[in-house]
Amino acid sequence: MINIYGKYRPAILGGLILMLVAISDQLITKAEAENSFEPVWEEIKSQSTPAQLYAFLFQLPKGGNLHTHFAGSVPMEYLLEIARDKNRNGGQEFYTRVKINNCGEDCSGRRLDYAGTSAPIVYFQTTREVTWKSLSSCCQSEYKPLSALNEEETAAWLSSVKLDRPGEGRNEFFEVIWHRMGVLFSDPHINPELLVTNMKLFGDEGLRYLEFQLPPRGWRHSDGRSIPAEEVYEILKERLKQEDAVASGVTVRFRNVAIRYLSNAEAQIEEAFAFVDSHRDLWVGVDMAGREDDDKGHPLRFLETFRKMRKRYGGIGLSIHGGEVDEPNTHVRDTLLLGATRIGHGLNLISDPDTLLYMRNREYLIESCLVSNRVLEYFPNLDDHPFPEFLRLGIPVCLNTDDRGMWDSNMTDEYFSAVKHFNLRWDEIVKMGRDSLHYAFVDNAKKAELISAYERDVASFEMKYQNANWRELTSHIEPAISPYALRTFKISN
Numbered sequence: 205m206i207n208i209y210g211k212y213r214p215a216i217l218g219g220l221i222l223m224l225v226a227i228s229d230q231l232i233t234k235a236e237a238e239n240s241f242e243p244v245w246e247e248i249k250s251q252s253t254p255a256q257l258y259a260f261l262f263q264l265p266k267g268g269n270l271h272t273h274f275a276g277s278v279p280m281e282y283l284l285e286i287a288r289d290k291n292r293n294g295g296q297e298f299y300t301r302v303k304i305n306n307c308g309e310d311c312s313g314r315r316l317d318y319a320g321t322s323a324p325i326v327y328f329q330t331t332r333e334v335t336w337k338s339l340s341s342c343c344q345s346e347y348k349p350l351s352a353l354n355e356e357e358t359a360a361w362l363s364s365v366k367l368d369r370p371g372e373g374r375n376e377f378f379e380v381i382w383h384r385m386g387v388l389f390s391d392p393h394i395n396p397e398l399l400v401t402n403m404k405l406f407g408d409e410g411l412r413y414l415e416f417q418l419p420p421r422g423w424r425h426s427d428g429r430s431i432p433a434e435e436v437y438e439i440l441k442e443r444l445k446q447e448d449a450v451a452s453g454v455t456v457r458f459r460n461v462a463i464r465y466l467s468n469a470e471a472q473i474e475e476a477f478a479f480v481d482s483h484r485d486l487w488v489g490v491d492m493a494g495r496e497d498d499d500k501g502h503p504l505r506f507l508e509t510f511r512k513m514r515k516r517y518g519g520i521g522l523s524i525h526g527g528e529v530d531e532p533n534t535h536v537r538d539t540l541l542l543g544a545t546r547i548g549h550g551l552n553l554i555s556d557p558d559t560l561l562y563m564r565n566r567e568y569l570i571e572s573c574l575v576s577n578r579v580l581e582y583f584p585n586l587d588d589h590p591f592p593e594f595l596r597l598g599i600p601v602c603l604n605t606d607d608r609g610m611w612d613s614n615m616t617d618e619y620f621s622a623v624k625h626f627n628l629r630w631d632e633i634v635k636m637g638r639d640s641l642h643y644a645f646v647d648n649a650k651k652a653e654l655i656s657a658y659e660r661d662v663a664s665f666e667m668k669y670q671n672a673n674w675r676e677l678t679s680h681i682e683p684a685i686s687p688y689a690l691r692t693f694k695i696s697n
């Protein structure tokens with residue numbers, strides 16, 4: 205007798221399994237709907253004080269922060285603390301400019317610190333001891349050791365590296381601030397400490413993944429010698445293995461970055477790809493940064509370069525700043541053509557309807573940075589921000605802190621802004637967190653681990669609030685309230 209089922213058994217079994225999976229999926233969806241957290245969230249949102257809402261959002265599991273420039277990622281108080289602490293900065297003293305004399309010469313030390321790039325003459329420009337020693341005595345007298353600043357000077361130094369006063373906007377940020385403290389962010393002792401500090405701070409806010417924009421170039425030893433990229437990789441890798449880094453529970457990856465308006469940007473892109481390709485355990489993608497209202501860095505300039513890179517390399521994530529400008533143009537579309545699957549900011553996508561429609565319900569993510577866009581005056585009033593259009597037209601978005609060090613903010617502030625301005629639903633909040641991991645460039649095995657941990661964290665967070673009084677629960681949380689929140693949301697601590 206011919207066993208007719210024998211031949212088809214695998215197919216029949218496969219069919220049965222699929223049916224069972226489909227039925228159990230339906231059951232889960234139904235259960236999820238019945239246990240929906242939405243009513244609890246609606247009550248919290250409508251009845252909480254700013255302080256209660258802030259505490260709730262501080263503890264919220266948040267997934268990943270995908271758009272965070274390493275040098276702008278840490279609160280400046282921590283930078284100053286580490287830069288002054290000889291136990292953590294490799295025993296160095298840094299010098300900062302507290303007055304400007306008429307010395308009749310260039311007192312910036314930039315020839316040594318930045319290999320001759322131009323820098324404005326500014327107060328609180330910080331330099332290495334070796335550079336300071338090479339200056340004339342007239343120039344030397346303009347500087348003071350960072351560790352010797354009095355209280356007033358310390359406050360002024362901190363203010364000089366933040367956008368914390370009316371009238372400071374884009375120009376102060378792009379043209380001045382970075383020159384003030386560039387040497388600190390090229391230091392092999394300070395950077396690893398900043399990295400782990402940030403892992404702890406963001407970990408406290410419920411983040412589990414950080415993808416920093418960090419080019420491994422330009423680092424220098426205290427004697428001014430430049431440090432090869434390979435060594436930068438080793439230094440960071442070693443620091444990430446240490447106990448405090450591991451205990452933060454935060455996974456870190458980096459993207460290499462080219463500065464788009466520079467004349468050698470094409471070479472930087474090629475170098476960035478080559479480096480990522482050979483250090484894929486830590487570096488997972490390539491980005492282009494630099495102010496986009498400088499037309500020298502327009503996206504299509506780089507089309508041939510990215511096509512050349514695609515002939516050489518596969519599996520390197522592309523997240524590129526696009527549309528962070530006031531005027532309408534096609535830069536987001538052009539950036540997709542470069543191969544980006546994630547767009548940094550994407551603000552003027554709102555004025556390019558064809559591309560906006562094209563991106564609906566597809567696998568492209570927009571990295572929104574609400575506080576950054578407000579402080580840099582792209583949208584001084586967040587009510588005008590296109591974020592809700594992107595979110596509710598079905599374009600994947602996530603929230604990010606960009607250069608939070610310069611705006612004194614944190615990730616909770618991004619969520620608080622989004623909730624207050626755009627009345628977020630619970631399912632929107634959870635989807636953003638999930639998408640911040642789904643679109644991360646970390647390898648698939650780690651990503652799966654991060655996503656299932658996120659789902660578990662969200663489920664237990666919901667359960668906690670379903671089973672207890674939210675007013676009681678939030679009263680026990682002690683969130684780290686950022687200075688931005690204190691200034692903007694009228695929260696008192």
Ligand SMILES: [Zn+2]
Binds near residue numbers: 271273525548
């Ligand atoms: Zn950015």
